[in-house]
Amino acid sequence: MTDGSDAPDAGRDCTPERHPDRDPTDHDWHVIESRAEYETGWYTGGYDLVEQPDGTEKKYYWAALPAAVVVVAAVDDPGALDLPGDGRSVVFVEQFRPTIRELCYELPAGIVEDGESYAEAGARELEEEAGLVADSVDLIEEFWCSTGVLRHRRGIVWADGFTRGDRKLDGNEFLNVRTVSVDEAFDLARSGPANDATLEGLLLARTEGLL
Numbered sequence: 001m002t003d004g005s006d007a008p009d010a011g012r013d014c015t016p017e018r019h020p021d022r023d024p025t026d027h028d029w030h031v032i033e034s035r036a037e038y039e040t041g042w043y044t045g046g047y048d049l050v051e052q053p054d055g056t057e058k059k060y061y062w063a064a065l066p067a068a069v070v071v072v073a074a075v076d077d078p079g080a081l082d083l084p085g086d087g088r089s090v091v092f093v094e095q096f097r098p099t100i101r102e103l104c105y106e107l108p109a110g111i112v113e114d115g116e117s118y119a120e121a122g123a124r125e126l127e128e129e130a131g132l133v134a135d136s137v138d139l140i141e142e143f144w145c146s147t148g149v150l151r152h153r154r155g156i157v158w159a160d161g162f163t164r165g166d167r168k169l170d171g172n173e174f175l176n177v178r179t180v181s182v183d184e185a186f187d188l189a190r191s192g193p194a195n196d197a198t199l200e201g202l203l204l205a206r207t208e209g210l211l
Contacts, residue, residue, distance in 0.1 A: 027053040064151040067112040069121040070197045072140070072205040073132065073159040078179045081132065081162055085179035090202070090211070091130050092188070094176040102193040105178065107201045118142065118155030127165040130177045135161025140204050145196075156201045158210050182211055 029050055036046035047059040071091075078085040092105045110125035112118060119137040126132050142155045169175060180188050186206075189198045205211045 022053045024053055029053075032057060062149060062151050067118075067153040067155065068109060068197075069112055069118045069125060069155045069157055070107050070109040070201045071122045071126045071137075071157055071159050072107060072201045072210070073126060073130070073134065073162070074182060074205075074211060075132075075162055075179065081164055083130075083177060083179050085181070087181055089179035089181050090185040091126075091132065092178045092180055092185075092198075093129050094178050095174060097193075100193060104193055104195055105180075105188055105198070106195045107198045109197055112155070118157055122155070122157035122159060126159055128168045128170075129173070129175055131165050131167040132159075132162045133165035134159035135163075140201075140208055140210075154197065154200075156197075156204050158205055158208070185211070 029052075031048050031050055033049040034046070035049075036044050038045050043063045043065040045061070045063045047061045049057055049059050052058055073091040074088055075081055075083065075091060076088050078089050083089075083091070091108065093108055094103065094105055096103050108126050108129045110121065110129070112121040113124075116124070118139045123134055123137045126134055126137075137157050137159045140156045140158050142153060144150075145152045145154050186202055189195070189202055202211065
């Protein structure tokens with residue numbers, strides 16, 4: 001709460017004054033020091049000591065993770081693939097996430113291994129987690145995630161044309177495969193606990209006219 005003495009005058013141009021030496025687009029953001037402080041086996045954590053546009057120095061902390069892929073797969077007849085559900089449905093996996101202590105419905109996803117493309121990783125993850133072999137897998141979008149703290153890229157892929165394969169879960173994966181009608185998939189993804197990658201995948205697939 002203020003007494004208004006610092007409030008701008010009515011009609012006054014309140015556009016912030018731009019100084020060339022403070023403009024982030026004109027600054028090289030020199031990294032004075034870059035240090036990895038710990039390694040978990042899952043991600044590396046550290047910081048960059050950076051010179052800011054006003055001449056001050058600041059440590060920007062980061063966590064570096066391998067790239068990940070998220071698979072959007074819609075099946076026309078789940079029963080024919082020994083999956084629960086009826087009619088055109090999106091494939092989800094149901095799993096408990098100890099990090100947030102919640103049971104989540106998510107699109108199949110996983111880490112991109114060395115030498116893999118997003119499409120190749122997506123095809124592998126879909127079979128490993130859901131037991132489905134796709135005739136085709138195509139990249140919809142690739143982007144950075146949580147750029148304020150992560151060095152982590154994510155690819156969203158669309159899978160189509162399915163036959164049964166063999167599930168092969170990792171030692172820390174305890175998953176149930178579920179299918180949800182296309183009409184209900186967005187409502188499920190938006191219900192708590194919502195998952196960012198699942199929302200992104202569904203929205204991008206719908207934008208491309210695939211759902």
